[in-house]
Amino acid sequence: MTTIVAPCDAEMIQTACRRAEGGTLSIDASDSCDAVAMIHLFEGDAFLLVADGGPAGESAESEDEPSAVLEVLDYAPLPLRERVRSLIWLTGTLHEVPDDLQRELAVEIAGDHPDERLLDVGHGYSLIRMAVQTAVIASPVGAGAVSVDDLASAEPDMFWEYENDWLAHLESDHADLIHQLSQRIPAGLRNGRVRPLRIDRFGISFRVETESSDEDVRLPFSRPVSRLSELSSALHALALHPELDHHV
Structure with a gap:
C-alpha cells in the first residue's frame, strides 16, 4: 500500500484559503486591484469579502461578467525568515450576490468557515462571487494546476484551525x-x-x-x-x- 505523504494540490489550496489573511484581486475590466478580506471556496465558486465602494464590488455588479485574478499568499504561522509557504492564483468571472441574500450567505459560510470578518457583511463590506475557471498553486517544490472539478471536490485539512x-x-x-x-x-x-x-x-x-x-x-x-x-x-x-x- 502506498503511503500518502502530503496533501494534494487541491487540498492545499482549500486549506490555504481557509487560513488566508486575505488576498489581492486584479480586475481585467477596470485594470485595477482591490483587497479581499476573506476567501471561502464552495464547489466551483470563491466567495470574496470586499469593502463596499471598491472596484471589486462595482465590477461584480456589471452585466459583462468581468474576469479577474485572485492572488492568495499562504503564510507560515511562525516568524520565519521567509514566511510565504505557497502562492495561489484563482482566475474566473465576478458576479454580484443580491443584497437580500448577503447576511444569509454569511451565516451559512460561517457554519463551515468561522471568521469574525463575516460580521462586517452589511457594515461596510459585501460578499461577491467568483466563478472559478482555473487554479494554480506554487511552492518551493514546484507549481501545479488544479482542475475546477478537483478543487470543488477537495476539502481543507481537518486541522487548519489549529x-x-x-x-x-x-x-x-x-x-x-x-x-x-x-x-x-x-x-x-x-x-x-x-x-x-x-x-x-x-x-x-x-x-x-x-x-x-x-x-x-x-x-x-x-x-x-x-x-x-x-x-x-x-x-x-x-x-x-x-x-x-x-x-x-
Whole structure:
C-alpha cells in the first residue's frame, strides 16, 4: 500500500484559503486591484469579502461578467525568515450576490468557515462571487494546476484551525521533540535552525534556515491522522522511528 505523504494540490489550496489573511484581486475590466478580506471556496465558486465602494464590488455588479485574478499568499504561522509557504492564483468571472441574500450567505459560510470578518457583511463590506475557471498553486517544490472539478471536490485539512497554535506550541514548549524530529532530516541540514513550518493529517514539515539558504523537509506520519487527539501520538511515534523516510 502506498503511503500518502502530503496533501494534494487541491487540498492545499482549500486549506490555504481557509487560513488566508486575505488576498489581492486584479480586475481585467477596470485594470485595477482591490483587497479581499476573506476567501471561502464552495464547489466551483470563491466567495470574496470586499469593502463596499471598491472596484471589486462595482465590477461584480456589471452585466459583462468581468474576469479577474485572485492572488492568495499562504503564510507560515511562525516568524520565519521567509514566511510565504505557497502562492495561489484563482482566475474566473465576478458576479454580484443580491443584497437580500448577503447576511444569509454569511451565516451559512460561517457554519463551515468561522471568521469574525463575516460580521462586517452589511457594515461596510459585501460578499461577491467568483466563478472559478482555473487554479494554480506554487511552492518551493514546484507549481501545479488544479482542475475546477478537483478543487470543488477537495476539502481543507481537518486541522487548519489549529495549525497556528500547534506550531507555536511546538517551537516554544517542545524543543526536545523538535530536536528528536530533526534527526530524521538529511544530515547535511542538521546544523541549520530547524523551525516548524506546516502540520496536517499526513505529516509535519520543517523549514531549515542556514546562513545561505532555506530548505523545506517533510516527515510523513505512518498513516494519516483522523482526530486532533492523535496528532501528539503521531509526532512522538515519528520521533522514535529513525527508519521513516524524509521527503523534501
